[in-house]
Amino acid sequence: MSVLVFPGQGSQFQGMGRRLFDEVTPFLENEQEVDRLLGYSVRQLCLADNDERLRQTRYTQPALYIVNALHYFQATAAGEHPAYLAGHSLGEYTALMAAGAFGLLDGLRLVKMRGELMAEATGGGMAAVLGLSAESVAHVLDEPALAAIDAANFNSPLQTVISGPADKIEQAEAHFLAAGAKRYARLPVSGAFHSRYMIRAADRFSDYLKGFSFRPLRLPVVSNVTGRPYPAGDPDKVIRAFLTAQITRPVLWQESIAWLRQAGERRFSEAGxxxxxxxxxxxxxxxxxAPSALTS
Structure with a gap:
């Protein structure tokens, strides 16, 4: 058994999915409807990207969702039978699709709207802080000058992504380098994703979610919001609440992987x-x- 994990925004590149578009039957059966729903050819976007739209959130999110799905369908056709599913930010939508919460096309409708709403939240920025622990990052963010910035992704022990107004993200670089960060990398986004600044987008997305019904999960999906599997309960209420919260809450990726390891999982396969x-x-x-972790 294994854990299938699905990447999010930042993993895209021109040419992604090249060898899969003509091989994955569930996509071929739905390609015309996919393109009609989006208003453009997702295949052409991924393979040619003549206008560099893959850098734009409203296009990146649907494209990645589809390419992640291609990898998922290929993996299961090859005999992959995961015990758990998890996705990073946008990738959680492919995980939920794979778990049976919704079909390929309804998932595409969701990420299309999510991408459009997030793209409207301009004036923000994000940066990856490398070489500092999450605790050290939190300590720096406690400085009054950085009060407008939130932690957005807890990706690994020494990588945390922060989010906030673009000018504050720029100013923060000196603070983190002074605190010992090995690198401070501003991300090519125009919004402060996974932060307090996405509340309006989350509210509008919550309203949009009311038009969908969700099915019980066939496989456990580890949530970005809690770092634990989605809880039992009415799937309409649970999934709507978690997908709404995910837009403003930080991605607990490190905690998610730690929980999966505690559950006995050791084989992780990236589907994307x-x-x-x-x-x-x-x-x-x-x-x-590490020895220090084993003895602490």
Whole structure:
């Protein structure tokens, strides 16, 4: 058994899914409807991207959702039978689709709206802080000058992403480098995702979610919001609440992987373009199995 993990925004690249578009039957059966729903060819976007739209949130999110799904369908056709599913931010939608919460097309409708709403939240920025623990990052963010910034992604023991107004993200660089960060990398986004600044988008998305019904999960999906599997209960209420909260809450990726390891899982397979999550998981596992972690 294994854990299938699905990457989120930042993993996209021109050419992603190239060898899968013509091989994955569930996509081929729905390609015309996918393109009609989006208003453009997702295949053409991923393979050519002549206008560099893959850098834009409203296009990135649907494209990644579809390519993640291609990888999922390929993996299951090859005999993969995961025990758990997890996705990073946008990737959680593919995990929920794979668990049976909704079909491929309803999931696409959700991420299309999510991407459009998040793209409207301009004036923000994000940055990855590398080489500092989450505790050290929190200590720096306690400085009065950085009160407008939130922690957005807890990706690994020494990688935390922060989110806030673009000018504050720019100013924060000097503070983190002074605190010992090895690198401060501003991300190519125009919104302060997974932060207090996404509340309006979350409220509008919550209203949109009311038009969907969700099915019980066939497999456990580990939530970004809690770092634990989605709880039992009415799937309409639970999934709507968690997907709404995910827009403003930080991604607890490190905690999610730690929980899965505590549950006995050791084999993680990345179903999507690139190896971003695989590298993060390797860093998390290295920290969890280090002598200091084993004796603490």
């Amino acid at each position: 373009p690139g190896q971003v999550l695989s590298r993060l998981i390797a860093d998390i596992e290295e920290a969890l199995t």
